Amino acid sequence: MQPLNQLAGMTVLGFLIGLILNSLDQYIYRFFEGIQFWPDSIWWRQYRRELKNYEVLDSKLKSDEDELKLKIEKLNSDLDAKEKAKIEEEIKKLNINLLNYSRKIRNYPYDPEEKFRTKRRPAECTNLGNVIAEYENYPKEQYGMDFNVFWYHLWQTMPKEVRDEIDISSAKADFLVYFSFIFLLTAPFSILKAFFERDAIYTYIQSSVHFNHYYLCLFIEFILQAACFLLISYLFYKISVVAHKNYGRYIKSAFDIYRIGLSTKTGILIPLCPNKVERGVWIEYGKFLEDYKELQQYEFRKRIK
Numbered sequence: 001m002q003p004l005n006q007l008a009g010m011t012v013l014g015f016l017i018g019l020i021l022n023s024l025d026q027y028i029y030r031f032f033e034g035i036q037f038w039p040d041s042i043w044w045r046q047y048r049r050e051l052k053n054y055e056v057l058d059s060k061l062k063s064d065e066d067e068l069k070l071k072i073e074k075l076n077s078d079l080d081a082k083e084k085a086k087i088e089e090e091i092k093k094l095n096i097n098l099l100n101y102s103r104k105i106r107n108y109p110y111d112p113e114e115k116f117r118t119k120r121r122p123a124e125c126t127n128l129g130n131v132i133a134e135y136e137n138y139p140k141e142q143y144g145m146d147f148n149v150f151w152y153h154l155w156q157t158m159p160k161e162v163r164d165e166i167d168i169s170s171a172k173a174d175f176l177v178y179f180s181f182i183f184l185l186t187a188p189f190s191i192l193k194a195f196f197e198r199d200a201i202y203t204y205i206q207s208s209v210h211f212n213h214y215y216l217c218l219f220i221e222f223i224l225q226a227a228c229f230l231l232i233s234y235l236f237y238k239i240s241v242v243a244h245k246n247y248g249r250y251i252k253s254a255f256d257i258y259r260i261g262l263s264t265k266t267g268i269l270i271p272l273c274p275n276k277v278e279r280g281v282w283i284e285y286g287k288f289l290e291d292y293k294e295l296q297q298y299e300f301r302k303r304i305k
Contacts, residue, residue, distance in 0.1 A: 021178045028181050032237065033129035047125035054108060054122050061101040062117045068094045107245070109137040128177075128241050135248030139255040144279030146286045147251075150262070153289070154254060157261040166254065169247045176240035183233035190225045 021028070030036035034043060068091065075087045108120040108130050123133040139145040155163065263270045268285065270278040 021181070025174070028177060029132075032126060032177060032180070032240075033132055034125035035129065038125065043125050047122065050122045050125055050127070050130065054105070054120070055116075057101050057105050058116045058118050058120075061098065061105065064094050064097050064101070068098070107131050107134060109133045110141050112141070128237065128244060131241055131244050131248065135244075135251045138248075138252045139259075143255065143259060143274050144282035144286070145255060145259065146290065149286045149290050150255075150259075150282070151251075153266075154258050154262050157258050157265060158254065162254075166247075166250045169243075169250050173240060173243040173247045176236050176243050180233045180236035180240060183229045183236065187226045187229040187233070190229055191222045 027036070031038075034046070038046075071087055071091050071094065075084060075091065079087070105118050105120055107127070109123045110120050112119055114121050122130050123137075124130050136147040139147050139150065158166075260270070260272070262268075266285075268281055270281060
């Protein structure tokens with residue numbers, strides 16, 4: 001009966017952990033996105049680092065584009081076969097570099113009023129926060145549709161098989177974020193557990209490697225345990241960023257395809273290709289759905305922001 005009791009206990013524990021994680025979902029994401037629970041000094045330091053990384057990408061993209069134009073112009077001039085082959089090889093490498101830079105830059109939200117060459121900019125201090133902000137910002141910049149307002153309406157117009165596929169992609173991303181959070185939370189608890197078992201740990205290490213420095217031995221053990229869990233947490237976090245990129249493609253394609261169906265159901269006439277008229281319609285309708293009517297202090301809040 002003991003194995004069955006252990007299995008039942010593990011099942012109940014797994015259920016409780018899942019329930020707790022599901023209840024804390026919003027707060028876990030707010031932390032990993034850099035929206036909440038970050039001291040201002042750490043947030044700004046991390047944001048400046050993210051902004052610097054973006055500025056480097058933007059600068060490299062611009063310089064490689066300028067160099068590519070020069071290479072193409074040079075290729076069209078009178079050159080022998082050997083020089084042309086060399087320039088064509090350089091052009092190929094530049095195109096590969098531009099493609100890589102573009103992929104990384106697309107992880108950041110688009111802003112048409114931005115000063116950068118790519119018209120994008122980090123919105124949050126973490127990589128995951130910027131990836132999520134990018135695909136949530138997409139429908140508003142492309143169609144004037146606020147993600148938080150229209151996503152739930154759009155969901156009702158999708159076929160069940162499409163919703164199931166999106167749910168699976170979302171579950172994969174959530175799973176990785178939750179695992180990252182679990183290992184991050186485990187790091188300090190592992191140190192606490194090791195502290196209460198310090199004598200047993202020291203005896204084991206002393207008998208294994210004949211190391212007699214008690215406090216140094218414990219300090220190394222604490223650091224190694226915490227570092228191990230933090231490394232695993234970081235790996236899950238990086239994988240979750242990739243998973244959210246894939247999930248973001250579903251989100252953006254859903255707005256591209258099913259906004260037409262939503263407009264039909266709500267009686268809003270929009271063109272197949274987005275234009276300023278459609279953007280204005282969705283913006284006004286979004287204000288109605290969000291606040292029932294446009295509040296007088298809306299423009300004031302906008303100016304303050």
